[in-house]
Amino acid sequence: MKRAFYWLLPHPFLTLLLTVVWLLLQGTVSPGMVVFGLILGILIPWGTAAWWPGTPSGLRLSRMAVYIVIVLWDIMVANVQVAWIVLTKPNARLRPAWVVVPLELRQPEAITVLAGTITLTPGTVSADLSDEGHSLLVHALHTDDPDAVRDDIKQRYERRLLEIFT
Amino acid sequence: MIWETVAIYAVAFCLIVGAAFSLIGSIGLLKFNDAMTRLHAPTKVGTVGIGALLLASMIHAQIFSDGALHDLLIMAFLFVTAPISANFIAKVNIHKGSCTAPPPPPEDDTWSTLDVPETDRALMPETEALN
Numbered sequence: 001m002k003r004a005f006y007w008l009l010p011h012p013f014l015t016l017l018l019t020v021v022w023l024l025l026q027g028t029v030s031p032g033m034v035v036f037g038l039i040l041g042i043l044i045p046w047g048t049a050a051w052w053p054g055t056p057s058g059l060r061l062s063r064m065a066v067y068i069v070i071v072l073w074d075i076m077v078a079n080v081q082v083a084w085i086v087l088t089k090p091n092a093r094l095r096p097a098w099v100v101v102p103l104e105l106r107q108p109e110a111i112t113v114l115a116g117t118i119t120l121t122p123g124t125v126s127a128d129l130s131d132e133g134h135s136l137l138v139h140a141l142h143t144d145d146p147d148a149v150r151d152d153i154k155q156r157y158e159r160r161l162l163e164i165f166t
Numbered sequence: 167m168i169w170e171t172v173a174i175y176a177v178a179f180c181l182i183v184g185a186a187f188s189l190i191g192s193i194g195l196l197k198f199n200d201a202m203t204r205l206h207a208p209t210k211v212g213t214v215g216i217g218a219l220l221l222a223s224m225i226h227a228q229i230f231s232d233g234a235l236h237d238l239l240i241m242a243f244l245f246v247t248a249p250i251s252a253n254f255i256a257k258v259n260i261h262k263g264s265c266t267a268p269p270p271p272p273e274d275d276t277w278s279t280l281d282v283p284e285t286d287r288a289l290m291p292e293t294e295a296l297n
Contacts, residue, residue: 024239079187079214086194086207096203098268119249120213125205126249127256130271131281137268139256141206 008042010049015041063164070160074121082123085142097146099124099138101153110165111136117157124149173229177222184218187211202256202265209252217241 009015015038022037023029085094101118105111115126115136123141130137143149194207220237227237259265260279268277275281 021239024235027236075210075213079210082194082206082210083187083190086190086197086211091197091199094198094203096200098266100269100271102272115253116246116249119209119252120245121210123206123210125202125209125252125256127202127253128260128268128277128279130273131275131278132273134273135271137260137271137277139202139205141203 011045014045060164067160078121097140099140099146099149101136101150107165110161177226180218180222184215187215201259
């Protein structure tokens with residue numbers, strides 16, 4: 001039963017997401033559109049399963065919701081901070097720095113989420129991953145203490161992601 | 167009626183915030199003088215700038231015509247794709263050596279952008295072959 005389920009729906013969350021996206025694209029919720037969205041949501045993951053073999057298992061959705069709220073708030077704060085730096089800091093006093101973040105996360109999906117979060121939040125852009133995927137290279141726009149940036153990323157985001165992707 | 171007034175002010179506020187952030191993003195793009203710092207202005211300020219503009223569009227559609235939620239999709243795709251383009255631009259900068267060389271990773275051999283096979287080393291730009 002379980003195998004049949006995963007054969008039909010290799011990525012259950014992707015199926016749900018595609019259906020919701022289809023309904024948003026249509027702009028109306030009618031039974032026909034829901035069914036058509038579900039058909040797309042089943043066919044697309046099924047057709048692309050060969051290129052995405054692993055399924056992230058044990059996603060904790062409640063923690064993910066908390067994470068999304070925190071990240072959205074951080075994006076707002078980050079924007080004001082970066083806008084302030086752009087408007088008030090002369091180039092000569094700007095101290096950009098490379099920050100190396102050693103990763104405890106191992107799943108590619110989790111690392112992708114972390115890298116995306118870093119790019120969207122306070123003055124940091126994730127630039128590169130090491131060849132074996134054990135550390136993340138982050139560029140900070142303005143910092144006096146690169147170690148503090150690293151600890152902040154690990155404390156605030158990576159710890160939560162470790163709890164989400166168990 | 168009162169709701170329409172509130173909505174008009176909300177739309178105006180969102181438009182001003184969005185326009186201001188987009189302007190600041192472009193100023194940052196012009197002002198910074200290094201390829202990597204330049205990347206910061208549009209990736210972050212741009213997301214809230216466009217986010218606020220889309221929010222204005224969404225409120226307007228919700229109040230003055232039949233509500234459309236397409237803008238939510240634009241925002242979602244923007245937030246998902248902005249880090250990827252930023253990552254690619256950063257990788258190009260590292261690859262071309264147009265920024266200060268990043269420190270070596272603590273555990274692995276090198277950064278994946280600099281992980282060029284032996285046979286292709288001759289094709290790499292000068293600045294980077296030192297790494």
